[in-house]
Structures are given as C-alpha cells and as structure tokens.
Amino acid sequence: MNSKRWAALGIAAVLLFFSLGLNAIIAVFKTDFFTSFESLMDMDAMTYEEIVEEGDFDNRIAHLTVNGVIQDVGPTALWESVEYDHQYFLEQLESILNDESVKGIVLSVNSPGGGVLESAEIHSKLVQIKEERQIPIYVSMGSMAASGGYYIAAPGDKIFAQRETITGSIGVIMQSYNYEKLAEKVGIEFETIKSGAHKDMFSGARATTDEELAMVQEMIDELYEEFVDVIEEGRGMSEATIKKVADGRILGGTQALKAGLVDEIGTEKDVIAAIRADYDLQDATLFEYVAESDSWASLLGMKVGSFFAPSAESQYISKIISSTNSPRMMYLYGDH
Numbered sequence: 001m002n003s004k005r006w007a008a009l010g011i012a013a014v015l016l017f018f019s020l021g022l023n024a025i026i027a028v029f030k031t032d033f034f035t036s037f038e039s040l041m042d043m044d045a046m047t048y049e050e051i052v053e054e055g056d057f058d059n060r061i062a063h064l065t066v067n068g069v070i071q072d073v074g075p076t077a078l079w080e081s082v083e084y085d086h087q088y089f090l091e092q093l094e095s096i097l098n099d100e101s102v103k104g105i106v107l108s109v110n111s112p113g114g115g116v117l118e119s120a121e122i123h124s125k126l127v128q129i130k131e132e133r134q135i136p137i138y139v140s141m142g143s144m145a146a147s148g149g150y151y152i153a154a155p156g157d158k159i160f161a162q163r164e165t166i167t168g169s170i171g172v173i174m175q176s177y178n179y180e181k182l183a184e185k186v187g188i189e190f191e192t193i194k195s196g197a198h199k200d201m202f203s204g205a206r207a208t209t210d211e212e213l214a215m216v217q218e219m220i221d222e223l224y225e226e227f228v229d230v231i232e233e234g235r236g237m238s239e240a241t242i243k244k245v246a247d248g249r250i251l252g253g254t255q256a257l258k259a260g261l262v263d264e265i266g267t268e269k270d271v272i273a274a275i276r277a278d279y280d281l282q283d284a285t286l287f288e289y290v291a292e293s294d295s296w297a298s299l300l301g302m303k304v305g306s307f308f309a310p311s312a313e314s315q316y317i318s319k320i321i322s323s324t325n326s327p328r329m330m331y332l333y334g335d336h
Helices: 003-030 033-041 086-097 116-133 148-153 180-186 210-235 239-243 253-259 268-278 292-300 312-322
Strands: 047-053 056-067 102-111 113-115 137-146 158-161 166-168 284-291 330-332
Touching: 056 086, 056 268, 086 116, 086 284, 102 116, 102 148, 102 268, 102 284, 113 116, 113 148, 116 137, 116 148, 116 330, 137 148, 137 268, 148 166, 148 210, 148 330, 158 253, 158 268, 166 253, 210 239
Parallel strands: 056 102, 056 284, 102 137, 137 158, 137 166
Antiparallel strands: 047 284, 113 330
16 A cells, blocks of 8 residues: 555544544434443444434424345445445334434335345334334335335325336236256256255256245245235225235336325425324424444544455456355345
C-alpha cells in the first residue's frame, strides 16, 4: 500500500472513532438512559434512530424499508455490505412492538420476494404488531413488490402502488439444475452412496422421478394455499377472487388496483401524507432506524473494506464455490 492509502486509512480510522463517540452520545439523549447504556455495552446492537421529519416525539411514525431479495444471508460487516439484512429488520419490528411512542408504520417495499421462511417471519411479526399495538401499517410499493414482497405487504391497512410498480407473482417456486446429460457428454460419472432412494433428489446428477416431483408438488401446493390465505386475511378478499390473479402472473400498479391487491396509486410521500391524515398524526415525528455501519458509511463516504476488498473476479469465483445446489422453496419473482 502506498503512502496515500495509508494516510487515507488513518483518516478513516479517526473519523470512525469520532462517529462511534458521537452516535453514542446521541443515543443516550434520544432514549431512556439505562436502555441506551445497555445498548452501548452490546456492540452488536448499535442501532440508532434518524429523524426524517421533526414533530411530536410522543407520537411517532416509523418508516421501515425492505429493499432487495428477502433472504437471511447474514449481517452487514464493516468490510462487506448486504443489500437486505433480515435479522436487523426483525430487530426493527421488535423495537416497534415495545415502543409505545410509535403510533404508525410506513413500510416501503422494493423487493422481488425471497425465502418462504423469511417472508413468513416478517408477516408474522407485522400481524403481531397490529394485534398487540393496534397501530396502522401503510405500505408503499416501489419499482417492485412481487411474490414475497407482496406477501409481507398483505397485512397493510392500506397498500399504495405506483403505476410503474411490478407486483403480483403470487405463488411458490422451486428450481434446480439437471446436468446429467452434460456430465455424460464430457465423460463425468457420479458415484453416489445413499441411505434411501430419494436422498439425492434434486442433486442435479440425475433426473427427478415422477414420484419425487409429486412429493415436492405437494409441498408447493401447501405453501401456495398458505400464501392465498395470507392475502385473504390481509385484504378481506375471497379465495376465488384472489385465485383469478394468483397464478404467478405479474401486474402493474393499475392492474393490481383493479384486482383489489392495492388500495391506491401513489408515491411514498403520498403514503406518509395519507397515514398522517387518516390517523391524526400530522404533528408526529417521522423517523427511520439506522445501523451503525450505515452511519460509518455515510460519514466516511466509503467502506474501510474498500482498501482491502478482493477483486470482482475473485468475489464471483468465491460465490460460485461457496454456493450450494440445494434448491429452496421461494416466494420469488425473476432470476435472483
């Protein structure tokens, strides 16, 4: 590393130290002292609140964002960021569950969906908040809120889409590769020792049997019915009405409005204005949760890890090597 990089790294370290101290002081004054002190002692829980619109601090609106594929791929690290941090988002929902000052939620969704389990966890927590806190949840759909993205939006008291929004894609998908013929062509033979006839199903080394396809289809059908039930409960629609569009098709914003999957066409600003007007929250503070790593990135303008990050080629190779061929059932639209 040349002298310029060392100097830049030194400046980054100083700013990082300053950021930690400043955010710690802010946290103490923004929340209960003892709660803040306990949080500061837990370096894994460095989460702060950022005020977006000033107002009454006893009546607040939490603005939450789900951006990217809904999968639990681990947390953001100082040297590596993730598009969506599932556990961090669940922590935000848990904070709202225990925060009496939060009187409403605006959930912005820009996602093609993701894992069945992760989508169900978010949905379950949102329903719990509605039942225990009795506060409204308004949903703002971005460019995409499809499949699992719609699944987590379904509990919303009002769902807003934009005309350009891609939504729908209601259903479950499970995919795998079968490279048996390719292996034969290049002379590769698979030697498999297994405890049961189906232990290597969907391994890619052989074709899936009709019996195995039936097994998986049964699981897919069960989860599909659960998806429909979630919409039925959240939207107050009949099963027959939902299934007219719940065949995996995608819908634009206006199509989704006609189908009853969304309530209004509007932007994120329209959603915020609507929840304020509908629930007398005109003077409420609007805030967002901010992870410490986000604060660092904002302050430094770059990740410290950029000094040490491997090349794009090596990262791609590493991803291929570490990936597994095991298929997953997904509430997902498109190839992600």
